[in-house]
Amino acid sequence: EIVMTQSPATLSVSPGERATLSCRASQSVSINLAWYQQKPGQAPRLLIYGASTRATGIPPRFSGSGSGTEFTLTISSLQSEDFAVYYCQQYNNWLNFGQGTKLEIK
């Protein structure tokens, strides 16, 4: 089983600043990596797939990068609605999520 590890567990950032979230896979997943956003009481929303392709309707301030075992989600200028929990997911071999990073207001 591929284990996905996200860091940090909690990230405190001020609105307007940049946020960088990391995700590491225990073995290579190529670019078969997605990022989701989940707000309290809501279903997850797909942000990024293929490591760097934004899903439909996702604003350009969200960007993804990486391949193999190391991946990054960057939010260039945080808006109030961006504070949420973010999950990475590999889909190279079955589907496994990371444990999540909570992005909170500093």
Next chain:
Amino acid sequence: EVQLVQSGAEVKKPGESLKISCKGSGYSFTSYWIGWVRQMPGKGLEWMGIIYPGDSDTRYSPSFQGHITISADKSISTAYLQWSSLKASDTAMYYCARQGYSSSPGDYWGQGTLVTVSS
């Protein structure tokens, strides 16, 4: 508009059976996979299993194999997740999600079904 609408919240006792549903609309239901995802209270996401309604090809995560059954009725564009004997540890929010392939992310999600198992 693509929509996945799930059945309502359930409260059950340990040992009881349960079947929850996920109805798709706005797309060709038989051309996409449906996955089921568990989220225990205050915890992360776990992919439980998937089904292709076109031919009922079903695959389970090893962590859930034998404890759940996933099925679909393509005539009414609905997928199901069922338990024959619930445990307290099955208390969780359950989501369905549409997937383009068996190994692809969920692009549209249902609103979730809260299952509470308590004596």
